[in-house]
Amino acid sequence: MYSIHFYENKTYVLNQALRTxxxxxxxxxxxxxxGKVVDVQQMDENRYFVFVEFEVIVDRSKKVESDPRKRRR
Structure with missing residues (x-):
């Protein structure tokens, strides 16, 4: 079992014990x-740092209305 530490842009995300x-x-x-693994660094015999780049999340709740006359009432 390996101790895998996941990071995104120097921000700690998660620590897991994995077999691979x-x-x-x-x-x-x-x-x-x-996300996609960008880099893997071995720190100790059983400890690895994995750097991940996540997909950009699009916020669908904030919509910009093009015509103010068509707004909900």
């Missing part, structure tokens, strides 16, 4: 977010 080490360019899903 994620490979570079592998797709991962962490906390409901899709």
């Amino acid at each position: 080490i994620p490979a570079i360019d592998e797709n991962v899903r962490i906390k409901g977010r899709n």
Whole structure:
């Protein structure tokens, strides 16, 4: 078992005990977010730092109305 520490832009995201080490360019899903492994660094014999780049989340709740006359009442 390996201790895998996931980071995004120097921000700690998650720590997991896994049997396999994620490979570079592998797709991962962490906390409901899709991402891709950018870099893997071995710190100790069983400890690895994995750097992940997550997909950009588009906020669908904030819509800009183009015509103010068509707003809901």
